[in-house]
Amino acid sequence: MPEIKKNRIAYVIAIVFALFFVMFLGGEVAYTIFYILLLLPVLSFLLLLWSYMSVHTNIQSKKKIMTKGETGVFDLDVVNDGFCIAPYVRVVFSCFCGYFGKKCEYDLFTLTPKNKNIMDLDIDLTYCGFYSLKLHELEVIDFLGLFKLRFKDSETRRFVVYPKMIALEKLFVDPKDINEFISLVNIYNEDVSSYSDMREYRMGDPLNRIHWVGTARVGKMLVKSYDNMTKNTITAIIDLTDSKYKDLRDVQLKDMIISTTGAFLEYCAKNEVPVKICYHNNKQFHFKNINKNYYMEEFFNILGEIEFGTTVTPYEILHHIDQIDNSTIIVFTHNFNIKTLNFFTNDRMANNVTLVYPMLDTIDEETENVRQILSEMGVRMFGIKSE
Numbered sequence: 001m002p003e004i005k006k007n008r009i010a011y012v013i014a015i016v017f018a019l020f021f022v023m024f025l026g027g028e029v030a031y032t033i034f035y036i037l038l039l040l041p042v043l044s045f046l047l048l049l050w051s052y053m054s055v056h057t058n059i060q061s062k063k064k065i066m067t068k069g070e071t072g073v074f075d076l077d078v079v080n081d082g083f084c085i086a087p088y089v090r091v092v093f094s095c096f097c098g099y100f101g102k103k104c105e106y107d108l109f110t111l112t113p114k115n116k117n118i119m120d121l122d123i124d125l126t127y128c129g130f131y132s133l134k135l136h137e138l139e140v141i142d143f144l145g146l147f148k149l150r151f152k153d154s155e156t157r158r159f160v161v162y163p164k165m166i167a168l169e170k171l172f173v174d175p176k177d178i179n180e181f182i183s184l185v186n187i188y189n190e191d192v193s194s195y196s197d198m199r200e201y202r203m204g205d206p207l208n209r210i211h212w213v214g215t216a217r218v219g220k221m222l223v224k225s226y227d228n229m230t231k232n233t234i235t236a237i238i239d240l241t242d243s244k245y246k247d248l249r250d251v252q253l254k255d256m257i258i259s260t261t262g263a264f265l266e267y268c269a270k271n272e273v274p275v276k277i278c279y280h281n282n283k284q285f286h287f288k289n290i291n292k293n294y295y296m297e298e299f300f301n302i303l304g305e306i307e308f309g310t311t312v313t314p315y316e317i318l319h320h321i322d323q324i325d326n327s328t329i330i331v332f333t334h335n336f337n338i339k340t341l342n343f344f345t346n347d348r349m350a351n352n353v354t355l356v357y358p359m360l361d362t363i364d365e366e367t368e369n370v371r372q373i374l375s376e377m378g379v380r381m382f383g384i385k386s387e
Helices: 002-024 028-054 176-185 212-218 248-270 292-305 314-318 338-346 348-352 365-377
Strands: 055-061 071-080 086-097 100-105 109-111 115-124 129-141 148-151 157-162 188-200 222-231 234-238 275-281 284-289 328-332 353-358 380-384
Touching (some): 002 028, 028 129, 028 148, 157 292, 248 292, 314 338, 328 348
Parallel strands (some): 353 380
Antiparallel strands (some): 055 071, 188 222
């Protein structure tokens, strides 16, 4: 900007001197210089217009897959395809994740014909989910610093930041909840008339399968291994409704929902627990059986298409799922309101539903009251924390 101000001052001084020579000296030379100086702004504006029409931007990520906690690095290319120099160019980019974002402004630079300026944009990927990156403003200024043309790009480039996969056990607020939740997930359909073998107790095994005589004999916990034993299918519902918060807590809640879902799918895949993911997105219901061998790929595909903002609650999704009677239902939710209370009070399917919800340092009064009521009603709820 100081250079542009110098150009303006120099032009004004030149006009003043030219006018002085015309008024007091006259002659063809003085008039020629004066008229040339008057035509300079017109010529400068035409060159500005030409260069402005030739300048465009391009945004490319240096990484195909970006994970929470990393630094996203993007190449911001400002290209001049024309045959006219772009004297001064200024760009401002913005990146947002929900209510969390920042703007990056770059200093003035000059673009020669058929050339480009490559800039690096580093973004701290603090949360997982969708990020929006767009050209907030592109400004081209003429040689004299008298005119400027601004362009605002309406197109938004979106990219997905995937959660950092961590063990499910590390997410629970209360360590006592770990065994209870894992026992809930590892529910078996089994022929209890006979058992074929015994093995050592593993975290999550139901207590009614412990072989007490064998445990007393060998001095370590043993459980019965039944014939024809299969695990129940887990129906996991992701709550994609908007939160009631209009600040950073909104981003934190969505981040924790996505991270917990990823950790849950990883646990189910490694322990061969059949799981079906259900959610409502883009005005459609989605029900997907997760393949244990490709759970990460399928989870990434789901993340690439989901978007928070649906008006359909997870409890409405329940009534659109086929063959759910023998399934363990787990709802990953962040909203506690009157709809939640009505469901657990009046709906017969509520007895099979377990809630997993993110814990924040500060919550609103309605959420606190609904959680308290549900707890007194005996609803199974597990609080999770940010890793």
